[in-house]
Amino acid sequence: MWIWEIELDRAHDREWTEKSKQTQPYYWWQFLTHDGHDIGYEHKGPLKLALHPYAVYSNFPNQLSDHFSIDKRGFRSNGQGPQREGKKRVLLVGGSTAFGTGLESDRETVAAQLSRLLDVEVINAAVIGHGSGQELTYLLTELVDLRPDVVLALDGWNDYYKRLELHDPRLLGMNGFDEIESQLVALAGLADPSLLKRLTNLPRLLFPRISHRVKYSRIGLWAGWLDRREAPPPSIDLAAHHYVDNLTKMQKVGTAFHYRFLVAMQPDVDHSSDYRHFRETAVSALRRGGIRVLDLGARKEFAPHMFMDQMHLNADGHRVMAEIIAEVIREAHLLAQWQ
Structure with missing residues (x-):
């Protein structure tokens, strides 16, 4: 499992090294805290976006690349x-x-x-x-x-x-909030008062990339990790x-x-x-x-x-x-x- 996780991690790094060279049709991005700590699990692009206390996120200041400057x-x-x-x-x-x-x-x-x-x-x-x-x-x-x-x-x-x-009309006009909320829900499971729930969520911490793949596979569907019903937007x-x-x-x-x-x-x-x-x-x-x-x-x-x-x-x-x-x-x- 550790070897598989390490290989998936290396493949992810190689993929984003190539993606980061892309300019058109858009620049790939990466999420940071407002003071510059990396929280971007998936995206690792050159355009840095920082959490914003009111607008969910905004551009991280003082950036310079070959194609844009902030x-x-x-x-x-x-x-x-x-x-x-x-x-x-x-x-x-x-x-x-x-x-x-x-x-x-x-x-x-x-x-x-x-x-x-x-x-x-x-x-x-x-x-x-x-x-x-x-x-x-x-x-x-x-x-x-x-x-x-x-x-x-x-x-x-x-x-x-x-x-x-979206399935919740309250999120119309916003972007990013639902993704941040889903990550908070996942992390909360690791600190749940129930030992059984913490152990159940432990693979997400130890093997995040394997867990992500399993969740979005048929196994995840059968286990009920994915909602089978498609709510209309x-x-x-x-x-x-x-x-x-x-x-x-x-x-x-x-x-x-x-x-x-x-x-x-x-x-x-x-x-x-x-x-x-x-x-x-x-x-x-x-x-x-x-x-x-x-x-x-x-x-x-x-x-x-x-x-x-x-x-x-x-x-x-x-x-x-x-x-x-x-x-x-x-x-x-x-x-x-x-x-």
Whole structure:
């Protein structure tokens, strides 16, 4: 058993050494505590994510790689150096598309290109995997202190797609919480007051990789470690409702902190009918609520060659996104003096 476990561990290390060389369509990640202790059992990629007291996780500060850099505040750099004092400030929140995962350099991101087009400071506070609930929490607990003139939420896909992996509607708009919770449940078994329960869970501690394989094999199914029943995921309409509710709160926060708010919903490569339904439902509700929203998924400027996968865009795609968003910001005078 020990020999098998060691071999599985070595195979895992070799696999992640190769995966870590990948750039497109996304950077692999690794989880750390907020002070830098490694807690990533499975993922061992170059992009470091740290547990966050409010938003579940965020970017670990002070990272530098061949393709991206993260500053001391945990924001992706724009590749332009320090910004000139007195510039207007745009704050970008969102998931991996907004972050610019898979791009060759910081200068290719939508944030960097928006900064050049509008001659403003754009803070890229996006975090891969973040849903609207995490964006709202991150904004309210930390990002409003940066006093942005405009907050841009470039999102939609994670709220739509995450619903397929959830059975509890309370987790809509969030990502990572359910995985952390399941690990806590497993670890709690090792400290259970019952000696029998501790002994039952001991193989997970001594042989974690073997235990993982057994759990997801037919043996695990027969033993009842996996749920045979597939609960249906929350509906698209319910996911859209949660998304709209979170963005509406971001808008209300803007009234208190004197920023203007713009929502840009991500495009996808094949114009999926389900995602289109999610976008149209959300766009309609947001506009009824007086929130300015730009549905990038309905724009014809995005060609298939601009996508690295279903929804991550290459440098050309980020350039087109930046041009469209910059045009809307100019036409709506979002950077004008707050009255």
